[in-house]
Amino acid sequence: MLPSDGFLRLGYAICDHRWRVIVCWIAAAVCLKAVAPAWSEVAIDGDLKHLPAKTTVVRAAELSAQAFPEDRADSQIVLVFARPDEKLSLEDRQFAFALGRSFEQMPNLPVVDVWTEKTPVVGPMLLSPSGQAVRVVIRLTNEFMATDNIRVLRLVEDAVLTAQYEAPTGLEIGISGSATIGGDMLMAAAESVSSTHRMSILLVAIALLVIYRSPALVIVPLLTIGIAATVSIDLLSLLASWSQQHPQAWPVIRIFTTTKIFVIVLLFGAGTDYCLFLTARFREQRAARLPIREALATALQGVGVALGASALTTIVGLLMMAWADFGKFTYSGPAIAICLTVTLLACLTLVPALLATRMGSTVSKGQPKVRLKRSRFSSWRLLADFVLRWPASILVVSLLLALPLARIGWSVEVTYDLLSELNANRVSRRGTQLLRQYFPAGEIGPLVVLARHPEGGLDTVDGRFRIAELAKPLDDLAGVEQVRSLYQPMGDPPGSTRVFSTEGLMVLAAKGSPLTKAAFVSQVGETAGNVTRLFLILAYEPFSVAAVQTCNEVEQVLNRLSTDPESTWHGASFELLGPTAGIRDLESVTIADRLRIQFLVTAAVLLVIVVLLRKPLICCYLIATVLLSYLVTMGITSLVFQALRGEHYLGLDWKVPLFLFVILVAVGQDYNIYLVTRVIEEQRRRGALAGLRHAIVQTGGIITSCGIIMAGTFISMTTAHMNGMVELGFSLSLGILLDTFVVRTILVPAFLALIADRLPPTRGLTDQA
Secondary structure, eight states, rough: OOOOHHHHHHHHHHHHHHHHHHHHHHHHHHHHHHOOHHHHOOOBBOOOSSOOOTTTHHHHHHHHHHHHTTTOOOEEEEEEESSSOOOOOOOHHHHHHHHHHHHHHHHHEEEEEEOOTTTTTTTGGOOOSSSSSSEEEEESSSSOTHHHHHHHHHHHHHHHHGGGGGSSSSSSEEEESSSHHHHHHHHHHHHHHHHHHHHHHHHHHHHHHHOOOOOOHHHHHHHHHHHHHHHHHHHHHHHHHHHHOOOOOOSOOOOOHHHHHHHHHHHHHHHHHHHHHHHHHHHHHTTOOEEEEEHHHHHHHHHHHHHHHHHHHHHHHGOOOGSSSSSSHHHHHHHHHHHHHHHHHHHHHHHHHHHHHHHHHHTSSOSSOOSSSGGGGGGHHHHHHHHHSHHHHHHHHHHHHHHHHHHHHOOOOOOOGGGGGGGGTSSHHHHHHHHTTTTGGGSHHHHHEEOOOOOOOOTSSSHHHHHHHHHHHHHHHHTEEEEOOOOTOOOOTSSOOTTTTHHHHHHHHHHHHHHHHHHHHSSGGGGTTTEEEEEEESSOOOOOOSHHHHHHHHHHHHHHHOOOOOOOTTTTTEEEEHHHHHHHHHHHHHHHHHHHHHHHHEEEEEEEHHHHHHHHHHHHOOOOOOOHHHHHHHHHHHEEEEEHGGGGOOEETTTHHHHHHHHHHHOOOOHHHHHHHHHHHHHHOOHHHHHHHHHHHHHHHHHHHHHHHHHHHHHGGSSSSHHHHHHHHHHHHHHHHHHIIIIIIIHHHHHHHTTTSSSOOOOTTTTOO
16 A cells, blocks of 8 residues: 555656546446456356355255256246136146246247156155146256346247137246246346435445536546446356356356446445545645645645545455355355455545546535535534533443344344345245145255165165155154155155055056156266165255254264164265255354454455554454444344234345445444544644544535445345345445444544543554545
8 A cells, every 4th residue: 555655756747647537437438348258247146155165055066967867957936727716628638737838849949858747756745735727847958047048038928928818717926946036036136226326426426516516526526436236247257157167266256146236336336435535635735825736745645644544444244255165155245345455445546536627626616515614514523512511421321222132233144035135026935825825845955865875776676665765754743744856756645545546556656657657866977876866845944044054964864874873774875955954054154254244344444454553452443333234233123023024024134244244344344543643643633532523514514424425325135026125225225324424423422532641653554534
């Protein structure tokens, strides 16, 4: 980071070469736009496929691909045909069959096969026990969250909509399945990016117009951030494309659809703050009647170190996410940090260059809402006097008010239910609701047990009996509705069907079918006869807490069988596959990541501000206030959404605690750093308490304005079409407002007042800030 004299020289150089600086930034934006691929072309999505290799579901996927290579289906779309008050007619079932078969002939669909009621082995299982509903399963080669599922889902929706005109009267049709949920989530993410982008620009423009009456002071930040955002997003797209083409090269850059939301809100929020900090000091210099060139250079000298320090804390905090095991965390933090670095460079170079043109000459004519005249500081002067008079009482009362909310925030519940991310009007939510009425909830995504026996022979008669011994204790679990295996392909408990009934004959036919053997026992390579799979239909939705608990119970049964010398499965190895197993692994990985990243972010940010401010006691207090603010924010957010959603509230989205912590701890230090650096500067000139009082008055308006703008950009996330983003946007806005109006305005000044006469002034990087 440049020393203050370096920023002074940089300011003069930018003023002297302002047009070159402006042209360079515009040229960079144009060139990157020309060569960089679209964000959507290189963005990757999904949650479960970014789990580390050590997790159960990843090992299970590898074993499944090795043992059952012909089963290429990675996701599915399920069509549900139902009549609410009576059994399906023959015409209904024929219509469902015909529509299902039509997808096999539809071009440009990544279809492995289509299961209908007439498909051997699995067909009878697609009809509901009541006869009121039947399913058609379209199995796809696409992964659950493949971007192509947006296109596939739209094609299926259009086909179903067209077919409904010919459907029998009163027949209800729903669309569910893992690919449907994934496609809906991707569409919601894309819509969220668009709405957040528009709302961020609108809110920042309105805030700037309210704060300033000068058009230049609205155009300069918007133009700067617009160029910075364009350069950042296209640069990330280009780097991500390069990483995909060179997978062994370092560094590896990966971007996700939702990463763009964080990039946009952080760039518009932090970028506007940086612009306002610089512009506010520029206005002070212009008010002192300095020429534009000297005013800009002096302003950059005054705030350059503070802006760099503020940005550095955020960048370092985001980089700490690279130590996560979960891929989305690992790559999202550094990607956002790159964009923030570009934005800082734009604010330190492009803003002075623009103000050095005729735009800067209008600054002295337009006055901000918070004027620099002495009479306009009365409210901040009153607040400063109040805080300096009773600092100890203020701290005690604030702590007493905050602790109950912080306690709630400490133990807040989170949910990993992917369906709860989507609005109730989404096609996958409606289709899943229809599916639940007629089929076990676990039909959405079965829990798959992959069992590898050391002795092999699972495709023999003896092997079938061993599989029966494995299926029995699993079927006895309360949360398991059915166990489909080579022993019972249709999942019916032994003795539940009569041998010579229609159902009994179908069961016998299924057991003897070569297709059944190939579906349940491996027939290839080293795994032939050694690996079998069992499909467990749970009584709960795959992403629910109850399903995860049942998954844990299944694992306990398998471990007991594997370690029991008397068991025929002694020494066998087991892996779990399916959405429930994936969610369980996701939970365990992200909880460990959250604890690790929270520690690393706190330590890294503390180290940065200690180096910058050279006041360890004050720095520790600053970190403590932000941590308290985080816990209070979590507590209030939980209470608000619990009140809004009532019995439908399952907890906050699992991504909220981590992203809130990283952004709040890192970004929340910006205002503290700006205040403390100004306090240090003023205390050297005016003395301890007088300097503190003057710093509170001088920075009050600008920090409050910046906090409101930052909160406004985060509140734009509440326009997103994903519930998790809405929760995160609300919590980030609330946290920033608490930092602005409570931490920076009351808690930090009160503490500084208590220790003002006890700590000697020190010289460091912030001497001229």
